[in-house]
Amino acid sequence: MTDEPLVLGIETSCDETGVGIVRGETLLVDTVASSVEEHARFGGVVPEVASRAHLEAMVPTIERACREAGVSLRDLDAIAVTSGPGLAGSLLVGVAAAKALAVALDRPIYGVNHLASHVAVDIVEHGPLPEPTMAMLVSGGHSSLLLVPDVTNDVRSLGSTMDDAAGEAFDKVARVLGLPFPGGPHIDRAAREGDRIAIDFPRGLTSRRDLERHRFDFSFSGLKTAVARWVEMRHRDGEAVPVADVAASFQEAVVDVLTRKAVLACKDNGVDHLLIGGGVAANSRLRALAEERCTKAGIALRVPRPGLCTDNGAMVAALGAQMVAKGREPSDLGLPTDSSMPVQLVQS
Amino acid sequence: MLILGIDTSTTAISVALHDGDRVVAQATTLDARAHAEHLAPGIRAALDQAGAAPRDVTGVVVGIGPGPFTGLRVGIVSGRTFAFALGLPVHGLCSLDALAHEAWLGGHRGGLLVATDARRKEVYAAEFLLDEGGLTRLAGPVVSRAAELQHDWRRLPIAGRGPLLYPADLPGPPEDGSEPSGIPLPRDVSAGALADLAVRRLADGDPADPLDGLEPLYLRRPDVSKAPPSQKSTLG
Ligand SMILES: [Zn+2]
Numbered sequence: 001m002t003d004e005p006l007v008l009g010i011e012t013s014c015d016e017t018g019v020g021i022v023r024g025e026t027l028l029v030d031t032v033a034s035s036v037e038e039h040a041r042f043g044g045v046v047p048e049v050a051s052r053a054h055l056e057a058m059v060p061t062i063e064r065a066c067r068e069a070g071v072s073l074r075d076l077d078a079i080a081v082t083s084g085p086g087l088a089g090s091l092l093v094g095v096a097a098a099k100a101l102a103v104a105l106d107r108p109i110y111g112v113n114h115l116a117s118h119v120a121v122d123i124v125e126h127g128p129l130p131e132p133t134m135a136m137l138v139s140g141g142h143s144s145l146l147l148v149p150d151v152t153n154d155v156r157s158l159g160s161t162m163d164d165a166a167g168e169a170f171d172k173v174a175r176v177l178g179l180p181f182p183g184g185p186h187i188d189r190a191a192r193e194g195d196r197i198a199i200d201f202p203r204g205l206t207s208r209r210d211l212e213r214h215r216f217d218f219s220f221s222g223l224k225t226a227v228a229r230w231v232e233m234r235h236r237d238g239e240a241v242p243v244a245d246v247a248a249s250f251q252e253a254v255v256d257v258l259t260r261k262a263v264l265a266c267k268d269n270g271v272d273h274l275l276i277g278g279g280v281a282a283n284s285r286l287r288a289l290a291e292e293r294c295t296k297a298g299i300a301l302r303v304p305r306p307g308l309c310t311d312n313g314a315m316v317a318a319l320g321a322q323m324v325a326k327g328r329e330p331s332d333l334g335l336p337t338d339s340s341m342p343v344q345l346v347q348s
Numbered sequence: 349m350l351i352l353g354i355d356t357s358t359t360a361i362s363v364a365l366h367d368g369d370r371v372v373a374q375a376t377t378l379d380a381r382a383h384a385e386h387l388a389p390g391i392r393a394a395l396d397q398a399g400a401a402p403r404d405v406t407g408v409v410v411g412i413g414p415g416p417f418t419g420l421r422v423g424i425v426s427g428r429t430f431a432f433a434l435g436l437p438v439h440g441l442c443s444l445d446a447l448a449h450e451a452w453l454g455g456h457r458g459g460l461l462v463a464t465d466a467r468r469k470e471v472y473a474a475e476f477l478l479d480e481g482g483l484t485r486l487a488g489p490v491v492s493r494a495a496e497l498q499h500d501w502r503r504l505p506i507a508g509r510g511p512l513l514y515p516a517d518l519p520g521p522p523e524d525g526s527e528p529s530g531i532p533l534p535r536d537v538s539a540g541a542l543a544d545l546a547v548r549r550l551a552d553g554d555p556a557d558p559l560d561g562l563e564p565l566y567l568r569r570p571d572v573s574k575a576p577p578s579q580k581s582t583l584g
Contacts, residue, residue, distance in 0.1 A: 048417065048570035055421045055564070059432045073433050089418045092384045093425050099388035100426040103395075104402045104433035334389045336382065 005077040005324035008065070008101070009317025010058075012094030013086025013114045014141065015039060015050040017057035019065040020314030021076075022321045027124040029069035030307065030314035033057035036182065043181050044171065051089035058097045065313070076107055078330065080320025083111030083348045084341025086141070091337040099333060108330030110320045111348040113155070113341055114311075115142060118277035120151045120322055121315035125304040134271040136262045138286070139278030139310075140167030140182070143258070144343060145216045145265045152322050157343050158265055159216025162205075166254055167280045169220035173250050176228050177243050187247045188283050194248030196285075201226050201253040206260070216265055223253055255286040259293050266299050275302045282306035323347065350400060352391065352408045352430065353543030356383045356423030357415025357443035358464055358509065360536035363390040365398045365405070366543035373397035374540045383419040387426050407436055409546035411443035411537055413565040414472040414489050415464065420564055428562065440562040441546055443537050447507045448476040448483045450534040450541035460533075461501050463510025463518055466491050471510045471518075472567065475501055482548070491567040494518050507533040 004024025011018035017033040035053035039045045066073060081098035084091060095111065102109040119135045132149040143161040148154070164172070167184055174183025179190065204219035205211075227250050234241045266274055274294055280286060281303055294301040308314060328347070335348050349368035356362070361383050364374040375390040375397070395402060410427030413420045424440070431438035444462040451460055457478050463471040474488025494502070494510060494517035502518055511518040512535065534541070 042572055046570060046572045049572070051417065051421060052566075052570060055425050058425050059428050062429070062432065089421075092418060093421055096384045096387065096422040096426045097429040099384070100391075100429035101433050103388050103391050104430045106402060333392060334385050336385050 007317045007320040009080040009313045010094045011082045011313045011316045012054045016311045018313030019061045020317040021069045022317035031065040054093040080110040082114045084338035088339040111331040111335040116346045117315035117319045120319035130273045135275045137278040138166045138280035143218045161218040163221035191248035191251045194244030196248040196252035198245035199249035279310045281309040353539035354427045355411030355537040356419045357413045358536040361386040362539035363394045364539035371540035383422040408438040412440035440560045444474040446542035449545040452478045459504045461504040461506045464508040
């Protein structure tokens with residue numbers, strides 16, 4: 001028996017219907033239903049398709065999570081749910097379901113920020129977060145460097161992407177190379193056979209001047225265009241495109257900038273821990289290079305396992321459990337969704 | 349018996365509790381843009397009004413539309429999840445039937461067109477015949493431009509917001525006295541009427557008139573043309 005809070009978390013900010021259950025800092029279950037296959041033929045997530053899939057998956061996913069964790073809904077202490085940022089119609093399905101649970105079970109509800117949840121999930125993987133933590137979130141929707149003194153109510157943005165998110169660049173380059181959606185895993189796989197110094201693609205916002213004005217910001221749109229142009233030239237010259245080399249060189253350009261700026265952020269702020277989250281954190285080269293550079297800089301690297309890096313309900317439950325444990329006030333039952341919720345706002 | 353009724357297929361976010369004889373509590377908010385904000389507080393308000401706890405509820409009925417998708421889903425997922433959390437049966441009913449039933453409860457008899465806002469310059473519509481025994485849906489629901497609905501439908505008395513949105517195309521009956529006694533017709537779905545219809549149909553157990561499924565009546569395929577190619581990929 002334990003008096004650690006038992007929290008169920010619901011995540012529906014994009015195309016994954018995630019339900020996770022956490023007790024204190026222990027993950028009991030992480031259940032995800034994805035509609036990715038329905039989107040693949042459109043080359044990107046179609047919001048209406050995602051919303052319809054969330055509606056169908058919601059109750060079955062809650063049911064499966066409870067069954068697999070051996071938890072009865074009556075035992076829950078609180079419900080947590082992603083209230084933003086994300087696709088408006090998708091967020092609404094999750095928030096409505098969470099509220100219905102909260103009313104039916106008469107439990108408090110915590111509407112939480114998706115990005116803070118990406119940080120908090122590492123608590124159930126690697127234990128309490130050092131305060132402050134430096135976090136880099138890289139996914140299809142965001143590329144941010146965050147200084148996190150307290151994940152339950154103090155998250156500060158040091159910089160973020162000025163155009164495409166890192167994962168978005170992977171998707172777009174994959175399309176250029178004729179690789180399927182989502183691009184991340186396919187580029188990662190293709191790159192293993194390639195030479196990462198074959199082509200010298202640009203590293204956005206790394207010039208000396210940029211490092212003053214946009215020290216911790218990212219830009220991947222120029223890189224994406226450079227890859228597209230390079231491939232186009234080969235086509236025009238009637239030459240075969242060395243897919244593996246392009247994939248490896250492109251990937252290297254992305255992870256080089258990401259890891260360089262992340263290490264710089266740690267040094268500037270005197271933080272000796274770096275946490276990487278978000279779907280792109282599943283990229284094998286990003287993990288390897290981050291490990292190498294962090295070791296060299298004396299920084300401890302924390303990366304949750306790939307299943308906890310992509311969107312899931314466990315991360316929401318993990319943050320909710322922290323909020324309960326720290327005695328934070330629950331959200332109002334009338335809480336709104338916010339598709340462009342700022343990262344600094346941990347709870348709505 | 350205590351049936352929780354929920355409908356979010358129109359501008360109204362409507363919640364009601366029905367004890368088998370009558371509506372004992374109702375909470376309705378008009379807000380076309382914030383269904384998810386008002387619904388759960390509405391359920392709690394209705395429970396408080398009835399002096400009931402969630403565990404006193406014995407069943408859930410939810411309007412399955414047709415209606416604008418985003419709001420509609422809020423009601424359906426809330427009804428399904430509330431019922432699942434308490435181990436209750438959950439039923440779905442066509443929301444246009446609830447509008448026709450409210451007209452019936454108000455004393456309307458004869459033909460009735462229900463036409464609600466489908467956005468994109470269209471309406472959701474169904475034709476009903478109301479007699480002493482109750483309502484019969486003769487045709488629909490369909491989604492259509494108001495002007496393209498068949499002519500004899502558009503001359504019927506009309507419930508729903510259709511006539512307010514498209515007065516030129518949905519004038520209702522001519523001013524020659526065929527309008528039945530000036531009975532006001534409902535514009536938005538009331539969860540009280542929805543729950544009352546469900547209670548009656550459950551009591552009848554009429555197999556020819558079953559409760560509808562729990563799937564939303566979208567009546568439109570998802571719009572993939574306007575979708576951003578990737579606001580956010582599945583990479584997380
Ligand atoms: Zn994410």
